[in-house]
Amino acid sequence: MKVVIDCDPGHDDAVAILLAAGHPDVDVLGITTVAGNQTLERVTTNACVAATVAGLRDVPVVAGSNGPLLRRLRIADSIHGESGLDGPAPIEPTVHPAAGHAVDFIIDTVLAQPGEVTLVALGPLTNVAIALRKAPALAQAVDRISIMGGSWTRGNMTPAAEFNVWADPEAAAVVFGAPWDLTMVGLDVTHQALYTDEVAARFEGLASPAARWLGELMAFYRDTNRAVHQMGAPPVHDPCALAAVIDPSIVPTREARVDVETAGTHTAGMTVVDFGRRADAGSHHVGVGLEADAFWSLLANAVAALPLER
Numbered sequence: 001m002k003v004v005i006d007c008d009p010g011h012d013d014a015v016a017i018l019l020a021a022g023h024p025d026v027d028v029l030g031i032t033t034v035a036g037n038q039t040l041e042r043v044t045t046n047a048c049v050a051a052t053v054a055g056l057r058d059v060p061v062v063a064g065s066n067g068p069l070l071r072r073l074r075i076a077d078s079i080h081g082e083s084g085l086d087g088p089a090p091i092e093p094t095v096h097p098a099a100g101h102a103v104d105f106i107i108d109t110v111l112a113q114p115g116e117v118t119l120v121a122l123g124p125l126t127n128v129a130i131a132l133r134k135a136p137a138l139a140q141a142v143d144r145i146s147i148m149g150g151s152w153t154r155g156n157m158t159p160a161a162e163f164n165v166w167a168d169p170e171a172a173a174v175v176f177g178a179p180w181d182l183t184m185v186g187l188d189v190t191h192q193a194l195y196t197d198e199v200a201a202r203f204e205g206l207a208s209p210a211a212r213w214l215g216e217l218m219a220f221y222r223d224t225n226r227a228v229h230q231m232g233a234p235p236v237h238d239p240c241a242l243a244a245v246i247d248p249s250i251v252p253t254r255e256a257r258v259d260v261e262t263a264g265t266h267t268a269g270m271t272v273v274d275f276g277r278r279a280d281a282g283s284h285h286v287g288v289g290l291e292a293d294a295f296w297s298l299l300a301n302a303v304a305a306l307p308l309e310r
């Protein structure tokens with residue numbers, strides 16, 4: 001499976017990069033970055049760090065949009081820290097950003113191999129929306145897109161809105177409104193991917209540099225999630241959207257129409273999910289659950305397969 005990962009690392013984005021690198025069926029064509037969890041500069045450095053740890057030496061990391069389409073950038077440093085990837089001792093990346101812009105990279109890569117590339121979007125949807133506006137043919141040319149974002153029950157930034165959609169609702173409205181094969185993996189799914197002590201023990205048992213790094217990332221991320229969201233174990237959101245395309249049985253879906261609220265005083269960034277009446281009118285696949293054991297096994301096996309040297 002050929003994959004382009006658009007992301008804003010971010011602890012859970014970094015874990016998704018480890019999953020992509022270590023899974024035998026995934027061929028990472030590129031990693032593109034978007035401002036979100038931290039500034040564009042920091043998330044791009046972090047993507048290079050994650051690619052370094054994952055052993056993705058020849059995979060281009062391409063920087064993209066430095067803020068939302070209309071709104072000001074509001075980063076998530078209360079969760080991801082000042083660097084965007086706080087916790088482990090800093091790592092000097094041996095992967096460096098490639099030339100060019102994420103939007104062009106996405107367009108060129110997808111159009112060069114029609115029907116073959118899966119887009120996995122793990123941050124605000126700014127790059128993807130601009131790519132659609134610049135090259136509408138993208139919607140037909142991708143195999144599919146899997147998005148970590150939204151929810152049909154609750155938010156994590158506001159009662160109604162999840163961070164990635166809340167950060168750039170106008171971009172999300174473009175992306176959810178496009179005619180393509182779209183899977184939404186929202187908080188309803190990812191709040192079942194909890195990094196409990198039991199899960200942590202599985203990664204400690206692997207005793208590799210990548211597993212150790214993951215453990216250090218998760219220790220910081222657990223503490224900030226406790227402080228900000230009062231969650232005992234943190235939800236590891238972003239790898240769920242990749243797991244959903246690697247093995248669809250891990251994320252069961254239902255068909256639904258999804259609209260993005262852009263105007264609400266209290267609900268901007270909400271994904272309004274209609275499983276009923278209008279489910280066939282512009283339908284998307286909406287994640288409704290997670291096979292948690294299978295998810296953690298998928299991730300642990302991928303991390304175990306990563307190179308021991310970096």
Ligand code: BDR
Pocket residue numbers: 008010011012013037076079122123148156162163164237238
């Ligand atoms: C999403 O927001 C970000 O902080 C995470 O990386 C994830 O993509 C969860 O709401």
Ligand code: CA
Pocket residue numbers: 007008009010012013037122123238
């Ligand atoms: Ca993210």
